[in-house]
Structures are given as C-alpha cells and as structure tokens.
Amino acid sequence: MINKKQSIAILNSTAPFASTNGKDALDLALIFGSYEQNTSLFFQGDGVYQLVKKQSPDKISTKDYLKTFAAFEFYDIKHIYVCAASLDQRALSDDFHIDNVTVLTTSEFSKELHARKIILRF
Amino acid sequence: MTILHLIRSSAFSSNDLKQCISNIEHYDNVVLLDDGCYNINHPLMKQLQDKSSMINLYIVKDHAQARAVNFDDISKEVLNSITMTELVALTFSNDSVVTWQ
Amino acid sequence: MQTLAVMVTTPPHSNLTTTAIDYIECAIQKGIKVIGVFFYQDGVLNASSYLSLPNDEYQSIKQWQRLNKEYDLPLHICVTAGEKRGLTDEIDDQTGKKTQTNINDAFILSGLGELVELSSKADRVVQL
Numbered sequence: 001m002i003n004k005k006q007s008i009a010i011l012n013s014t015a016p017f018a019s020t021n022g023k024d025a026l027d028l029a030l031i032f033g034s035y036e037q038n039t040s041l042f043f044q045g046d047g048v049y050q051l052v053k054k055q056s057p058d059k060i061s062t063k064d065y066l067k068t069f070a071a072f073e074f075y076d077i078k079h080i081y082v083c084a085a086s087l088d089q090r091a092l093s094d095d096f097h098i099d100n101v102t103v104l105t106t107s108e109f110s111k112e113l114h115a116r117k118i119i120l121r122f
Numbered sequence: 123m124t125i126l127h128l129i130r131s132s133a134f135s136s137n138d139l140k141q142c143i144s145n146i147e148h149y150d151n152v153v154l155l156d157d158g159c160y161n162i163n164h165p166l167m168k169q170l171q172d173k174s175s176m177i178n179l180y181i182v183k184d185h186a187q188a189r190a191v192n193f194d195d196i197s198k199e200v201l202n203s204i205t206m207t208e209l210v211a212l213t214f215s216n217d218s219v220v221t222w223q
Numbered sequence: 224m225q226t227l228a229v230m231v232t233t234p235p236h237s238n239l240t241t242t243a244i245d246y247i248e249c250a251i252q253k254g255i256k257v258i259g260v261f262f263y264q265d266g267v268l269n270a271s272s273y274l275s276l277p278n279d280e281y282q283s284i285k286q287w288q289r290l291n292k293e294y295d296l297p298l299h300i301c302v303t304a305g306e307k308r309g310l311t312d313e314i315d316d317q318t319g320k321k322t323q324t325n326i327n328d329a330f331i332l333s334g335l336g337e338l339v340e341l342s343s344k345a346d347r348v349v350q351l
Contacts, residue, residue: 006342011220013141024264027303031335037343045141085144110145114123118348119220120230128349130239156242185242206249213347214225214255221350223239 007038009116012047025122033075040079051096126216129158130223138222148176155182159191174200228345231266235283243351259297267305270330291329299333
C-alpha cells in the first residue's frame with residue numbers, strides 16, 4: 001500500500017546514450033508518476049542533452065526513449081526544470097523536444113531541488 | 123529544507139562536485155566520502171571552504187585515511203571528520219539527501 | 224523509530240558497495256529501522272548466485288546475506304535491471320512455481336513499484 005505522497009525529484013545529469021542513466025531515470029519517473037507521487041524532473045549538466053530536439057538515436061542503433069518524454073503529462077509529471085547555466089555552457093537554446101519545460105536560473109534550480117523530500121540522481 | 127550532499131567522486135575526473143556546489147543553500151551539509159575525499163586538494167575546495175560560514179563540511183575519516191588523504195591542515199571550523207555512524211545521524215538531521223556519484 | 228530505505232546502484236566488486244553495506248549496518252546498529260534495500264542499475268549484480276569473489280577480497284555477497292539474515296533486511300532487486308544483466312526467475316514446468324535460478328536466496332525479485340512503496344514509507348531515502 002502506498003500510504004502517503006512524497007515529493008520526488010529525479011535529477012538527470014548524464015547525456016542520453018552512452019550510459020543507461022537517462023533511460024533508468026525515465027523508468028523511475030514514470031513509475032513514481034503512475035503511483036500518483038508528486039514527481040518532478042530536473043535536468044542539469046550533461047543531463048540537458050536529453051532535451052535537445054532532432055536527435056537521431058536510430059543512427060547509433062539506440063532505442064529512442066526520449067520520445068517517451070512526451071508522456072510526462074499523461075503520467076501527471078507536472079514540473080520539468082532545466083538549468084539555464086547548463087544550457088548556456090553548452091551553447092544550447094531553450095527549444096526542446098517537449099513542451100512545458102521551465103528554464104530556471106542556477107539559484108532557482110537549487111531552491112526547487114531543496115523543496116523535494118526525495119532526490120534521486122542519474 | 124536542508125540537503126545532505128554526499129560527494130563520492132573526485133572532481134579531477136568528474137563534474138559532480140561542481141554541480142553539487144551550484145545546488146548548495148544555507149545550512150546544507152556536505153560530506154566527502156569514497157573518492158570524494160580526494161577533493162580536499164582540488165581548486166573547487168576553495169569554493170566550498172568559502173561557504174563554510176553557511177554550511178557544514180565533513181569528511182569520512184576512514185575513507186580519507188584509507189587513501190592517505192591528509193586533512194590536518196584544514197581548521198576544524200571548516201572541515202570536520204566523522205564516522206559512518208555520524209553520517210547516519212546527518213542523514214536524519216537534514217531533510218533530504220543527494221548523492222553526487 | 225526513524226525509518227530508512229536505501230537504493231544501491233553499484234556492483235558487488237566495487238568498494239562503493241562496501242560503503243553502502245557499512246552505512247546500512249551503522250544505521251541498523253544506531254536503532255534506525257532500515258525498511259529495505261532496492262538494487263537498481265548495476266546494483267542488481269549483487270544478487271547473482273554465480274558470484275565468485277577471490278577469497279582474499281571483500282565478500283560483499285556474504286555481507287548482504289548476513290544483513291538479510293541477522294536483521295531481516297529485505298533486499299529487493301529490480302526485475303527489469305536484473306533481466307538486462309542475465310538475472311531472472313523461471314517458472315517450473317512441473318509445479319508451475321517460480322524459482323530464482325541464478326538469484327541468491329537472500330534477494331527478492333521486485334518491480335519498480337517496490338521502490339515507490341519503500342519511498343512512501345521511509346523517513347529518508349538514500350542512493351548509494
């Protein structure tokens with residue numbers, strides 16, 4: 001029995017393909033979401049590469065798990081935060097492959113992270 | 123809400139410590155353990171030490187000694203050595219835990 | 224009583240896993256109720272019954288078995304992560320029962336839902 005709701009942050013810090021971190025974090029996010037836990041996703045450091053548009057994982061024989069990000073709303077994952085400084089450092093724009101992403105300054109990002117009860121980082 | 127930050131990797135090989143530092147707020151606790159002990163001589167340590175008035179910084183003694191990491195030169199006001207049992211206590215004196223590994 | 228759940232993502236031959244074991248045992252001895260360990264990513268490899276660590280090296284598997292037995296500590300391995308790494312259960316054709324063929328008896332095959340349950344019950348969740 002799931003007897004109480006916890007606020008969960010899943011913090012993505014790894015680029016999408018070389019390691020399984022991104023996929024493993026996604027699986028966790030969807031399961032926490034489907035159990036109606038208060039789940040938020042955070043992208044910082046190389047994790048922001050998971051949000052870049054027009055990636056072609058088929059070229060490297062990798063499953064396109066990033067397209068599942070479109071289901072976040074369906075799983076009731078309302079908050080998706082991205083660190084602006086991480087985008088700037090990597091010369092990335094805020095044009096992502098999903099909607100409803102909130103770009104935060106480093107300090108806002110930290111404050112949102114501090115508001116969560118459980119933080120899992122991948 | 124305070125976070126207990128667990129630093130488990132060397133900043134000479136990973137970006138984890140740098141990312142951690144950007145997510146530190148007042149009254150947070152930061153613990154160096156495992157290869158995180160090597161950060162004692164990393165340039166980023168200065169940034170952590172500069173924050174020592176707003177945070178508490180710890181190192182797991184056995185993990186540092188295992189690696190011949192010497193922290194005697196650093197004032198106890200800046201860095202405290204702790205046991206694993208004290209690390210457990212810190213887990214509960216903070217509101218949440220982030221592992222930077 | 225304070226409660227704790229731990230997620231382990233490191234393999235049995237890593238010293239990071241030794242740290243996790245030390246941490247968990249210190250918590251139990253301090254009177255913390257450790258409600259479960261959830262093994263994810265390479266952490267599931269800790270459950271392999273085929274593990275053979277050289278005698279003069281740290282026997283992480285023996286430590287997990289001991290923690291499980293001495294303290295009734297539930298050790299859950301993520302079934303999806305396990306299957307990706309060759310760890311699985313089988314259904315016996317004769318009895319129709321599931322058998323954990325290459326998974327150590329101290330561990331339980333669980334879904335990710337188990338982690339949600341542990342997270343909802345524990346005062347703190349620590350990823351090691």
